[in-house]
Amino acid sequence: MPDPAPTLVTGAAGQVGQDLLRHLVGRGVPVVAADLRPRPDGDPTLDAIPWHRLDVTAPGAVADLVGCLRPQRIFHLAAILSARGEQDPQATYRVNQTGTYNVLEACRIHGVPQCVFTSTIAVFGPGLPEVVPDDVPLHPTTMYGVTKVAGELLGAYYAQRYGLDFRGVRFPGLISASLPGGGTSDYALFMYYDGVRLGHYTAFCRPDTRIPLMYMPDAVAGLVDLALAPRTRLRRHVYNIAAFSPRADEIARSVQRALPGVRIDFEPDPERQAILDSWPRALDDTAARTDWSFRPRFDLDAMTDDLVPKVRALVHGRSAEAPSPAAAP
Numbered sequence: 477m478p479d480p481a482p483t484l485v486t487g488a489a490g491q492v493g494q495d496l497l498r499h500l501v502g503r504g505v506p507v508v509a510a511d512l513r514p515r516p517d518g519d520p521t522l523d524a525i526p527w528h529r530l531d532v533t534a535p536g537a538v539a540d541l542v543g544c545l546r547p548q549r550i551f552h553l554a555a556i557l558s559a560r561g562e563q564d565p566q567a568t569y570r571v572n573q574t575g576t577y578n579v580l581e582a583c584r585i586h587g588v589p590q591c592v593f594t595s596t597i598a599v600f601g602p603g604l605p606e607v608v609p610d611d612v613p614l615h616p617t618t619m620y621g622v623t624k625v626a627g628e629l630l631g632a633y634y635a636q637r638y639g640l641d642f643r644g645v646r647f648p649g650l651i652s653a654s655l656p657g658g659g660t661s662d663y664a665l666f667m668y669y670d671g672v673r674l675g676h677y678t679a680f681c682r683p684d685t686r687i688p689l690m691y692m693p694d695a696v697a698g699l700v701d702l703a704l705a706p707r708t709r710l711r712r713h714v715y716n717i718a719a720f721s722p723r724a725d726e727i728a729r730s731v732q733r734a735l736p737g738v739r740i741d742f743e744p745d746p747e748r749q750a751i752l753d754s755w756p757r758a759l760d761d762t763a764a765r766t767d768w769s770f771r772p773r774f775d776l777d778a779m780t781d782d783l784v785p786k787v788r789a790l791v792h793g794r795s796a797e798a799p800s801p802a803a804a805p
Contacts, residue, residue, distance in 0.1 A: 480506055480548070481506075481545075481546055481547055481548035482506040482507055482508045482526075482545060482547050482548070483500060483505050483506065483507045483508070483547055483548065483549045483550075483551065484507075484508050484509075484510060484541075484542070484545055484547040484549070484550045484551070485497060485500075485507060485508070485509050485510065485550075485551045485553060486510050486511070486530065486532055486550065486551070486552050486553055486554040486575075486579065487510075487511055487532075487552070487553030487554030487555060488509035488510055488511045488527070488553070489509075489511040489513040489514070489515070489516060490511070490553060490554075490555075491650065491652060491654045491655075491692075492553055492594065492647075492650065492692070492695065492696065492699075493509070493511065493553050494516060494519075494522065494654060495652060495654070495692050495693070495696045496551060496553070496696050496699065496700070497509055497521070497522060497525055498519075498521050498522070499693075499696045499697065499700060500700065501521055501524075501525070503700065507525055508525070508526045508527075508528065508545055508547065509522070509525050509526065509527045509528070510527075510528045510529075510530035510541060510554075511527075511529070511530060511554070512529060512530065512531050512532075512554075514527075514529075515527040518793075528541055530554075532554045532571065532574075532575030532576075532578055532579060533570045533571060533574050533575050533578070534578070535578045535581065535582075538575075538578040538579060538581075538582045539578075539581070539582045539585060539586070541582075542579075542582035542583070542585075542586050542588060543582070543585070543586045546586060546588075547588055548588070548589055548590070549588070549589065549590040549591070549592065549703060550579060550583065550588055550590070550591045550592070551592045551594075551699070551703070552575075552576060552579045552591055552592065552593050552594070553594050554571065554575050554579075555571060555572045555575075555594070555620070555623075555624075556568040556571050556572060556620065557620055557659040557660075558596075558598050558618045558620040558621070558659055558660045558751060559659060559660045559662070559748060559751070561618060561619050561620040562618055562619065562620075562747070562751075565619040568619040568620060568623065569619060569623060572619075572620065572623035572624065572627065573623040573626055573627070576593070576623070576626075576627040576630060576631075577630060579591065580630055580631065580634045580640070580642075583634070583640055584634060584638050584640065588640075589640075589641055590640070590641040590642075590643070590703065591631065591634075591640060591641070591642050591643075592643050592644065592699065592702065592703045593627055593628070593631050593642065593643070593644035593714070594644065594645060594647060594699070595624045595627065595628055595644050595645065595646045595647070595714055596620070596621065596624050596646055596647050597646055597647070597648055597649070597687065597688060597755050597756055597759065598616055598618055598620050598621035598624060598660075598751075598755065599614045599616050599621050599624050599625045599628065599646060600612065600614060600615070600616065600621070600754070600755055600756050601613075601614065601615030601616050601617050601621070601754050602615065602617070602753075602754045603615070604756050604757075606757060606758065607756075607757075607758045607759070607760050608716070608756035608757075608758065608759050608760060609716070609760040609762075610712065610714075610715065610716050610760070610763055616754075617750070617751060617754045618751055627644075628644060628713070628714045631644060631713060631714075632713045632714075635713060641707060642713050643702050643703060643710065643713060643714075644713060644714040644715070645695075645698060645699055645702060645714070645715055645716075645717050645764070646714060646715065646716050646717065646759070647690065647695055647717070648661075648687065648688030648689050648690045648717070648718060648719065648721075648759065649661025649664060649687055649688065649689045649690070650689075650690055650691075650692055650695050651664050651665050651668075651689060651690070651691055651692060651779065651783065652665070652691070652692030652783075653692075653783060653786030653787050653789070653790050654692075654790070655669075655790075660748050660751045660752055660755075661687060661689065661752075663679045663680055663681050663685075663724065664689055664724070664727050666679070667679065667727055667728055667731045667740055668731055668780075668783055668784065668787045669787055669790075669791065671731050671732075671735050671738040671740070672735065672784070672787045672788050672791050673791045675737065675738055675739065676738065676739040676740065676741070677738075677739075677740050677741075678740075678741045678742070678743050679724055679728075679740060679741070679742045679743070680743065680744060680745040680748050680749070681724050681742065681744055681745075681748065681749055681752055682724065682742060682744045682749060683723065683724050683725035683728070683742045684723055684724070684725070685723065685724040685749070685752050685753075686721055686722065686723045686724070686757045686758075687721065687752060687755050687756065687757065688718050688719070688720075688721045688756060688757075688758055688759045689719065689720060689721065689722065689727075689776075690717070690718070690719040690720075690772060690774075691719065691772075691774040691778075691779040691782070691783070693773070693774065694719055694772040694773055694774055695717075698717050698764070698770050698772070701768055701769070701770065702715065702764075702768055702770075705767070705768035709767050709768060710767050710768065711763065711767055712763055712767070715761065715763055715764040715767070715768075715770075716759045716760060716761045716763070716764060717759070717761045717764050717770055717772075718758065718759035718760070718761040718772075719772040719774065719775070720772075720775050720776050721757055721758040721759075722776050724742065725742075726776065727776065728740040730776050730777055730780045731780060731784075733777070733780070734780050734781065734784045735784065
C-alpha cells in the first residue's frame with residue numbers, strides 16, 4: 477500500500493508553524509515542512525520532519541515542490557506580520573499576496589484537494605461594532621491586513637472557479653511560549669517573557685487596550701479541526717474564532733499573580749496603538765462553534781498558569797547575552 481499523501485505546511489518555522497507541526501505529528505498526520513528559514517534547532521519532533529527551503533514568492537519553486545510532494549492538504553502560513561509589515565510594505569505584499577497566489581495556483585495545477593489559510597483580525601478596520609461578526613465591511617489599515625483580505629477573496633474565488641476546498645480562520649492575537657514574529661499583539665507575550673527574564677516590561681499600548689487573544693494550543697487545535705471537518709457542515713470559507721478579550725492591564729494583573737513582584741508599565745507607541753485601535757475588541761465566532769464545534773479550552777488565567785513555566789524554560793534555554801525581543805524590529 478502506498479504511503480498516504482503528506483500534509484504540507486508553509487511558513488513552518490514561524491510561531492504558529494512550529495506548534496502546528498508538533499500538533500500534526502501528535503495526531504499521526506504525515507507532514508512536510510517548508511520555509512525560507514532553516515529548521516529550528518534542538519527539537520526532536522521538528523528534527524524528524526522533512527524540511528524544504530521554500531521562497532513562496534517564487535512561483536516555479538512553489539509549483540515544483542507541490543508537484544513533487546503531491547500533498548493532500550496545504551496549511552498556508554507563510555506571511556510577514558503586521559508591525560514588521562509596516563516597516564517594509566513592499567516585501568509584505570510580495571510574501572503575503574504573491575505568495576498566497578502562488579500556493580493557490582500550485583494547488584490548481586497539481587490538483588491539491590485542500591488549502592487551509594490563516595487570516596487575521598487585521599482584516600478589520602475602524603468603525604466596528606463592539607462584538608464583530610464574520611460579515612462586516614473589511615477596511616484594514618495595514619498592508620498585512622490588506623493582503624489577508626485579498627487572500628480570503630482569492631481562496632473563495634479558487635473554490636468557486638476550480639473546486640478547491642479552501643478553508644480559513646481569522647486568528648485573534650496569538651500567545652505561545654515562542655518568541656514572537658513581529659505582530660502588533662506581541663505586547664501580551666512580552667509581558668510574560670520580559671516578566672520572567674527581566675522582572676519588568678514596558679508595554680507599547682495603553683492599559684485600556686482590548687483586542688481578542690487566544691492561547692496557541694487552542695489556535696492550532698482549531699485550525700486542524702477546521703481542516704478535518706466534513707465539508708458538508710461548512711457554510712463559509714473563512715471563520716472568526718475567539719477565546720478571550722482582556723484589557724492590557726488585565727493581562728498585566730494575571731502575569732503579576734503568577735510572577736509576584738513583576739513591574740509592568742505602559743508607554744503607548746502611536747503607530748502600533750493606532751493599529752490596535754482599528755482592530756475588534758471582541759469577535760463573534762458563533763458560526764465556527766456551530767459548523768465545526770470550535771471550543772477553546774483556555775481563558776486568560778488558565779493560559780497564564782500553563783504559559784509561565786514554559787516561558788521560564790524558554791528563557792533559561794537562551795543565552796544570557798541575548799537581547800530582549802521587545803527591542804527587536
